[in-house]
Amino acid sequence: MVASETHSVDLSFNPRLESVTAVRRFLEVHLGKLMRDAKLTSRMAVTVHELLENAAKYSTGGGSRLHVEVDPAMPRTLSISVANNADPRHLPELRATIDELSSAGDPFDVYQRFLLRAATRDEGSGLGLARICVEAQMDVSLETSDQGICVKAVATLPTESTK
Amino acid sequence: MTATALEPIDESEFRAQGQFEDNRLSVYLWGNADHRGTTLFDTFLAAADRESVAAGVKEVVVDFRQLMFMNSACLKSLVTWLRRVQERPPERQYAIRFLQEPEAHWQVRSFSALIAFGRGVLTVE
Secondary structure, three states: OOOOOOEEEEEEEOOOHHHHHHHHHHHHHHHHHHHOOHHHHHHHHHHHHHHHHHHHHHEEEEEEEEEEEEEOOOOEEEEEEEEEEEOHHHHHHHHHHHHHHHOOOOHHHHHHHHHHHHHHOOOOOOOHHHHHHHHOOOEEEEEEEOOEEEEEEEEEEOOOOOO | OOOOEOOOEEOOOEEEEEEEEOOEEEEEEEEEEOHHHHHHHHHHHHHHHHHHHHHOOOEEEEEEEEEEEEOHHHHHHHHHHHHHHHOOOHHHOOEEEEEOOOOOHHHHHHHHHHHHHOOOOEEEO
16 A cells, blocks of 8 residues: 555445445455555444445435545545435434534433434434444534535544554 | 244345253344345344243343344344343343454444443343
């Protein structure tokens, strides 16, 4: 791996639930070899999987764009985004979820709240973004435009993480 | 004992089986638990719980060491099960023990949250 080289994968496709695992596995193999960091690769895999499942479930068509970028410069960063068209009716809940996670004093405590809600929910788990924030330790943000939404997850690694 | 084995899940990428022995139910999971297995996993865990109560088991051991990945929907299946057991009177509860693969980093992270959630019922080793 060239020390200063940025690696990225850009996929524009119409994600189906059936294809999410295959894309995750491809990235685990491809970027995992470049990152040479099993924990970071695992964090990326969880993030990609959950973002793509959300896109497959809630996209209103027109395709999605997955962008994964690994910048090995110090501080190292891992950036993952999924952009797609979305039903505006889902936006308030999405925004509220990200706000709740972003403003949490203790992410572990807020995750317990999400787990408790999940245990009593009838539809969906509501855990995907919480998992990205707490388990994968990514900062999640939401951008909206006329073209749709983009959910972005970023991890900054100031020091070499444990292999 | 009402059963010696649970109805297994036998999909191409996800398998689960459970075996009753003495006062214990041993559950083994393999593969990739994603959206394709969610409904099956819900049904499997509901049966595991129902038959464990009927059989009076003291402990359910779930072996995750061959499970490569689990999505958030299947994670929800686990928390729903944990909650169901927690909410019972103590005399109708059983202990739950997860066997994790230390090299599967997602398990280490997910289970550290589940240990706190399943306090009093769940242990992980």
